[in-house]
Amino acid sequence: MTRIPNCQGIVLLLLLLFSHIVSITLTLAFSVAVTANNGNTSKPNIIIMLMDDMGWGDLGVFGNPAMETPNLDRMAAEGMIFPNFYTANPLCSPSRAALLTGRLPIRNGFYTSNAHARNAYTPQYIVEGISNTEILLPKMLHKAGYVSKIVGKWHLGHRASFLPLKHGFHEWFGSPNCHFGPFNDLDRPNIPVYDGAQMVGRYYEEFPIDKKTGESNLTQLYLQHALEFINRQAVTGTPFFLYWAPDATHAPVYASRRFLGTSQRGIYGDAVRELDQAVGALLERLHSLDLHSNSLVFFTSDNGAALISGPKGGSNGPFLCGKETTFEGGMREPAIAWWPSHIPPGRVNHQLATVMDLFTTSLVLAGVTPPSSTPLDGIDLTPALLHTRTWDRCICAFVCLDGCFILMTRNSWQEFHQGINFCPAQEVHGVTTHNQTDHTQHPILFHLGRDPGEKYPIR
Numbered sequence: 001m002t003r004i005p006n007c008q009g010i011v012l013l014l015l016l017l018f019s020h021i022v023s024i025t026l027t028l029a030f031s032v033a034v035t036a037n038n039g040n041t042s043k044p045n046i047i048i049m050l051m052d053d054m055g056w057g058d059l060g061v062f063g064n065p066a067m068e069t070p071n072l073d074r075m076a077a078e079g080m081i082f083p084n085f086y087t088a089n090p091l092c093s094p095s096r097a098a099l100l101t102g103r104l105p106i107r108n109g110f111y112t113s114n115a116h117a118r119n120a121y122t123p124q125y126i127v128e129g130i131s132n133t134e135i136l137l138p139k140m141l142h143k144a145g146y147v148s149k150i151v152g153k154w155h156l157g158h159r160a161s162f163l164p165l166k167h168g169f170h171e172w173f174g175s176p177n178c179h180f181g182p183f184n185d186l187d188r189p190n191i192p193v194y195d196g197a198q199m200v201g202r203y204y205e206e207f208p209i210d211k212k213t214g215e216s217n218l219t220q221l222y223l224q225h226a227l228e229f230i231n232r233q234a235v236t237g238t239p240f241f242l243y244w245a246p247d248a249t250h251a252p253v254y255a256s257r258r259f260l261g262t263s264q265r266g267i268y269g270d271a272v273r274e275l276d277q278a279v280g281a282l283l284e285r286l287h288s289l290d291l292h293s294n295s296l297v298f299f300t301s302d303n304g305a306a307l308i309s310g311p312k313g314g315s316n317g318p319f320l321c322g323k324e325t326t327f328e329g330g331m332r333e334p335a336i337a338w339w340p341s342h343i344p345p346g347r348v349n350h351q352l353a354t355v356m357d358l359f360t361t362s363l364v365l366a367g368v369t370p371p372s373s374t375p376l377d378g379i380d381l382t383p384a385l386l387h388t389r390t391w392d393r394c395i396c397a398f399v400c401l402d403g404c405f406i407l408m409t410r411n412s413w414q415e416f417h418q419g420i421n422f423c424p425a426q427e428v429h430g431v432t433t434h435n436q437t438d439h440t441q442h443p444i445l446f447h448l449g450r451d452p453g454e455k456y457p458i459r
């Protein structure tokens with residue numbers, strides 16, 4: 001693990017060596033000095049809405065021509081968008097681990113080594129999960145009296161000791177894994193769904209997903225559980241953390257009957273429209289319970305849209321490639337912050353920021369001192385959120401040397417050797433390679449200011 005010591009003039013330097021595709025990205029510097037500022041806070045409720053495989057280009061406010069996200073667009077008009085917001089890894093588990101620990105994947109144990117997402121992907125037959133030594137956001141917020149609920153996908157280990165209630169969450173409705181399936185054999189049962197510590201059914205059984213029609217009521221169910229939690233917290237008056245993580249835009253995408261066939265963009269668009277409607281319902285509920293000016297809501301996605309789904313998946317806007325690559329399309333995420341009467345409305349903030357910052361920022365707002373025992377990789381974004389400031393920073397730089405090893409393989413050995421095309425219809429000669437190419441000695445460098453689509457390497 002090596003950190004790049006000098007970021008002068010370079011805001012973003014993302015260096016993921018030994019990954020199968022390597023890019024170094026570089027943008028022009030923003031130069032506004034910033035001093036620590038904790039803002040006007042009184043333990044606001046914190047709601048993080050984390051989408052699954054939703055791309056930067058899927059929202060109307062981020063330029064999608066279909067303009068099918070009126071609620072998210074309104075959320076942006078009432079809040080602040082961050083067009084330079086990044087995940088920590090272009091895959092579900094490491095991204096979620098980074099958000100909840102405030103730490104780079106290589107620190108928190110969910111990371112990609114020199115292969116396609118080895119040891120970063122946690123299907124139901126993996127035996128490992130989030131380490132007990134990691135301190136998750138709900139555990140820290142509990143020190144300030146917060147009650148925390150996760151609704152939706154966990155993906156940090158499915159065995160009993162790794163589940164959310166063992167790692168700081170008080171409540172959970174959702175699943176430890178993706179909704180792949182159906183698996184109708186004894187060796188590989190369907191993915192379970194939990195309510196708290198109790199398993200209450202399985203995907204494709206008690207919680208149906210019709211893969212032919214794309215119909216499922218799961219987004220509505222995840223909405224109802226979130227609303228019910230907010231209602232209860234409004235009564236008790238205790239501050240709360242809601243981690244709302246629906247997965248309808250992860251393949252196989254789904255939507256409820258009311259939304260099926262309503263989008264120009266096919267079932268993926270139907271799923272986006274339903275999630276958009278649910279976001280609107282959640283913000284509306286905060287208003288009707290008079291919690292809006294005391295609730296920070298942050299909307300983002302865990303990784304870029306999966307281009308391997310082709311036209312059946314999402315859009316990463318102008319950016320190269322998508323999920324499972326470290327190009328901008330895999331790493332840059334849509335991001336909206338909303339907190340009426342605290343975050344100035346209708347702003348675009350070009351601050352470089354990451355999911356790991358949500359950890360640090362939440363602790364600052366809750367008045368909790370970050371854990372001193374472990375290094376954190378996020379920073380406090382309150383100067384950006386509350387005072388529209390921007391400042392220079394390095395997002396991350398790490399070098400994966402001898403410490404990287406393969407814990408499991410996701411793909412067949414044949415796929416391992418042949419490679420998978422994660423950039424269909426977007427090949428850039430010498431940049432996107434189907435096989436694994438080690439660029440450690442000669443990293444590819446892009447100037448994102450001039451070339452956000454990473455088409456023209458400057459080295």
Ligand SMILES: *[C@@H]1O[C@H](CO)[C@@H](O)[C@H](O)[C@H]1NC(C)=O
Nearest residue numbers: 039040041042043044341342
């Ligand atoms: C935040 O600022 C507003 C307006 O200045 C004030 O009314 C409110 O009491 C402040 N809240 C806290 C927690 O400081």
Ligand SMILES: *[C@@H]1O[C@H](CO)[C@@H](O)[C@H](O)[C@H]1NC(C)=O
Nearest residue numbers: 207208209210215216217256
């Ligand atoms: C969704 O809920 C509706 C109304 O309860 C029901 O008719 C429908 O069968 C459900 N669909 C699925 C796929 O569960």
Ligand SMILES: *[C@@H]1O[C@H](CO)[C@@H](O)[C@H](O)[C@H]1NC(C)=O
Nearest residue numbers: 417430433434435436437438
């Ligand atoms: C990967 O593909 C490139 C271009 O086709 C080729 O030059 C390189 O040798 C290949 N590397 C491996 C490890 O097969």
Ligand SMILES: [Ca+2]
Nearest residue numbers: 052053092302
């Ligand atoms: Ca994902």
